[in-house]
Amino acid sequence: MVSCAECKVYACRIGKLDAAPENCPMRDGDITNTRDAFADPAIKKMARESALVEAEGYGRWSRLEEIIEFSHRMGFKKLGFAYCVGFREEAKVLHKVLTANGFEVASVCCKNGSIPKEELDITDAQKVRPGTYEAICNPIGQARVLNKEKTDFNIMLGLCVGHDSLFTKNVDAPTTTLVAKDRAMAHNPVGALYCHEGYFKKRLYELHQK
Numbered sequence: 001m002v003s004c005a006e007c008k009v010y011a012c013r014i015g016k017l018d019a020a021p022e023n024c025p026m027r028d029g030d031i032t033n034t035r036d037a038f039a040d041p042a043i044k045k046m047a048r049e050s051a052l053v054e055a056e057g058y059g060r061w062s063r064l065e066e067i068i069e070f071s072h073r074m075g076f077k078k079l080g081f082a083y084c085v086g087f088r089e090e091a092k093v094l095h096k097v098l099t100a101n102g103f104e105v106a107s108v109c110c111k112n113g114s115i116p117k118e119e120l121d122i123t124d125a126q127k128v129r130p131g132t133y134e135a136i137c138n139p140i141g142q143a144r145v146l147n148k149e150k151t152d153f154n155i156m157l158g159l160c161v162g163h164d165s166l167f168t169k170n171v172d173a174p175t176t177t178l179v180a181k182d183r184a185m186a187h188n189p190v191g192a193l194y195c196h197e198g199y200f201k202k203r204l205y206e207l208h209q210k
Helices: 041-056 063-074 085-100 139-149 163-170 190-194 201-206
Strands: 078-083 104-109 153-157 175-179
Touching: 041 063, 063 085, 063 153, 063 175, 078 085, 078 139, 085 104, 085 153, 085 175, 104 139, 139 163, 153 163, 163 175
Parallel strands: 078 104, 078 153, 153 175
Antiparallel strands: none
8 A cells, every 4th residue: 555654764755766665656657657648738837836836935925925825826816815804804814915915815714695503404403502503514515616716726725624525615716825724723723733742642543533
């Protein structure tokens, strides 16, 4: 089984195929030789501009600055962003920043459609706040709204796990993530990895074992 995460060589990074482990995906040239894909002008342009933004802003530009720079380089005019209602204040700022940088901006909240959770067979006791009206997060609705707006490029701002998957599965334009939601880690998911031998040891390795 392919397991790059356990590699001690990273022959791909140093350009030495002969040093690759037996289960290295590079040993299957039919899969990893993607030059045919990058021959497509649109794909080549996106890959090239991504690499240039990485190099020019390395360690200096925030992710938001990278998104802005990349979008300009790609010639994107209309940006869309799908956001969690819990990020409504951040959404106002993002709209302001993107507009100030010359983009047309379409934005859509996760609660659009106002579909009650009961329609997903969620009981009142299973809600975040039992006894209240709760609308489902509607990433498919968000995708359809931005598709109708014919955005060139989309941004996800704090969508829930699973909802982000449904959004990317249903949206037409290429999409990036500005914020990955993590309510317990101040939206810094990598913190759990850094603490995997400390504060999060029981929670990551022991509590969920079957």
